[in-house]
Amino acid sequence: MAQKGKRFKRVAALVDKAKLYSVEEGCQLLSKTASAKFDETVELAVGLGVDPRKADQNVRGSVALPHGLGKSVRVAVFARGEKAVEAQSAGADIVGAEDLVQRVQEGFQDFDSVIATPDMMVQVGKIGKILGPRGLMPSPKIGTVTFDVADTVRAVKAGRADYKVDKTGIIHVPLGKGSFKPEQLLDNLNAVMGAINKAKPSTSKGIYLKNAAISLTMGPGIRLDVAPLRTV
Numbered sequence: 001m002a003q004k005g006k007r008f009k010r011v012a013a014l015v016d017k018a019k020l021y022s023v024e025e026g027c028q029l030l031s032k033t034a035s036a037k038f039d040e041t042v043e044l045a046v047g048l049g050v051d052p053r054k055a056d057q058n059v060r061g062s063v064a065l066p067h068g069l070g071k072s073v074r075v076a077v078f079a080r081g082e083k084a085v086e087a088q089s090a091g092a093d094i095v096g097a098e099d100l101v102q103r104v105q106e107g108f109q110d111f112d113s114v115i116a117t118p119d120m121m122v123q124v125g126k127i128g129k130i131l132g133p134r135g136l137m138p139s140p141k142i143g144t145v146t147f148d149v150a151d152t153v154r155a156v157k158a159g160r161a162d163y164k165v166d167k168t169g170i171i172h173v174p175l176g177k178g179s180f181k182p183e184q185l186l187d188n189l190n191a192v193m194g195a196i197n198k199a200k201p202s203t204s205k206g207i208y209l210k211n212a213a214i215s216l217t218m219g220p221g222i223r224l225d226v227a228p229l230r231t232v
């Protein structure tokens with residue numbers, strides 16, 4: 001088991017592991033745990049009472065964050081003709097069709113988000129084993145398989161967070177950067193929780209929102225009181 005360093009122990013001492021913090025307290029405390037030499041990413045982890053093995057309980061989606069993600073997002077778009085031109089005009093970083101599929105097959109992966117028009121999905125399917133493990137496979141459920149490429153590119157570039165429940169029933173989603181003000185993190189967190197609540201499957205029984213925590217890349221988890229979040 002890896003030993004935790006002095007830096008981590010120092011910031012971890014600021015967090016009461018037995019306490020459930022309000023979201024306001026949690027966002028305030030998070031700023032105090034920032035100690036890395038880089039601008040750490042803030043992540044929200046949410047435990048759901050769903051069975052991800054069932055297709056109708058595979059919670060996923062995307063949400064526009066009021067204050068963005070605090071980073072430059074490189075967007076690749078698989079499209080042809082007019083839609084390719086629209087994507088380029090909207091600010092897409094890489095645009096292509098079969099040629100881009102071939103580049104990815106040859107090892108090109110210099111992008112953070114992928115959008116595709118529906119007619120390109122047969123081709124994009126050829127690189128599913130490459131995009132899938134990175135969580136980049138386009139999907140209609142999160143709006144990345146669409147003919148509305150211009151608006152989608154702009155939304156992703158502005159700061160849109162994608163979320164998907166993993167096989168253990170947990171969603172991990174970025175909220176921004178450690179340099180964000182607590183109020184900005186709170187706004188982004190509420191936006192994400194509102195989207196997750198709306199995505200509750202009709203077949204989900206019992207408690208849907210079970211627990212939640214926020215943390216920085218190099219920091220300890222801060223457990224949140226989820227009762228108020230169930231009505232966001």
